[in-house]
Amino acid sequence: MCVTALGGGGILLHLGLRYSFGAPRPLSLLPLAVLLIAGGIPLVIDIVRELLRGNFGADLLAGISILAAVLFGEYLVGAILVLMVSGGVALEQFATRRASSVLDALARRTPRIAHRRLDSGITDVPIREIAIGDALLLFPHEICPVDGVVLDGQGVMDESYLTGEPFVIPKTPGAPVLSGSINGETALTIVAEKLAVDSRYARIMAVVEEAQQHRPRLRRIADRVGVWYTPLAVGVALLGWAGSADPFRFLAVMVIATPCPLLIAVPVAIIGAIALSARRGIIIKNPTVLERIDRCRTLVFDKTGTLTYGRPSLTEVIPAAGFTRDEVLRVAASLEQYSKHPLAGAVLAAAGAAQLDPQPVSHISEAPGDGLRGELAGRRARITGRGTVLREQGSLPAAVPTLASGMECLLFIDDAYAGAFRFHDAPRRESRSFVSHLQPRHGVGRIMLVSGDRESEVRY
DSSP states (O other): OHHHHHHHHHHHHHHIIIIISOOOHHHHHHHHHHHIIIIIHHHHHHHHHHHHTTOOOHHHHHHHHHHHHHHTTOHHHHHHHHHHHHHHHHHHHHHHHHHTHHHHHHHHHSOOEEEEEETTEEEEEEGGGOOTTOEEEEOTTOBOOSOEEEEEOOEEEEOHHHHOOOSOEEEOTTOEEOTTOEEOSSOEEEEEOSOGGGSHHHHHHHHHHHHHHTOOOOOOHHHHSHHHHHHHHHHHHHHHHHHHOOHHHHHHHHHHHSOHHHHHHHHHHHHHHHHHHHHTTOOOSOGGGGGTGGGOOEEEEEIIIIIEEEEEEEEEEEEOTTOOHHHHHHHHHHHHTTOOOTTHHHHHHHHHHTTOOOOOOEEEEOOTTTOEEEEETTEEEEEEOHHHHHHHHSSOOTTSOOOOSSEEEEEEETTEEEEEEEEEEEEOTTHHHHHHHHHHHHOOOEEEEEOSSOHHHHHO
């Protein structure tokens, strides 16, 4: 990048001194000399190294042309070639750094300070000093620094960044917590069960960083033909020199044969592809895949947040006999308007879409593990899970439907079973048309779906 900036500035300064100010030739050539020394020598050294490794890429032609231009006193020609070669390298590095933003985002999310709870109070310590068994206070909306279990407090945590699952997870004493997950609106006290370097988030960081360090180099168009093109161009240039007895013919052929546009063609295309993809919601982590993607015949998709919206939605309301769908949905929404439960928003969104306004509720309570209770219009209502009902009553009412995929809650009105609500991470509206067009338009032969979710949910 520095050589490219130096090259552009040096050439402009040379042209200004020579043609605008009429400076003497030695003075006007000074910027070019600086450029050729500072930028040309490292480039030529790199090219020689590649040559010793047996790589006859297009850069070899550029290196020979730069040397010939300097030997024949055509410093401006040499400087332009240095600018073109360094510009291609700079664009390639820029494309790689831009695609590596995922690693930067992970690094920025890494917690650096933890709040250790002691008998004497709370002390902030670097996460590397956390020991197994330490009690740590996790403030609202903070990122969990280590793997552990909840010691005190009740709330929810967003683990989607780690697991890919769209639901925030309720946390009560004894519940496990993962490093890298985001705490909800309630402070929690956790006990560290692993050191920071051994926690799940640290392992993810290590894997991503290793993948970035072993990334293959972009293979430019000119390099693919360099094995036969470079010797041919040098041979033609030598024939021109021998046939005319004019060494400048050699330089002329070499400069013309140097494929400067091809040296920057792929980096420019890569940058354009990364930018265009980003505007359409596609993040490219490794730019080299763009050179191979036209040969891909099997595509493996992630589920959550890729083919789905990544958030729960109410997909089915099953009223019991004697109740209507609108009735049970209105009662459920009336209760959920007072709740912070992960599924409350989905119930309220479904009620809003059906134009069902929630009713006022009194005597609201939401004890951990008990469900949501309240009174409305003279009736007692309760939303809970089938596990709680089984624990309390030993069996489920006969009208409760069999367990299916997704998440579920049950509604009781005046202690009578009134209906069931099922939730899924709904497929995106455009997912079907997108997947369907891959085979006829792009020759994709096999499409696979990978998920850590239950098989029934994936099949749904």
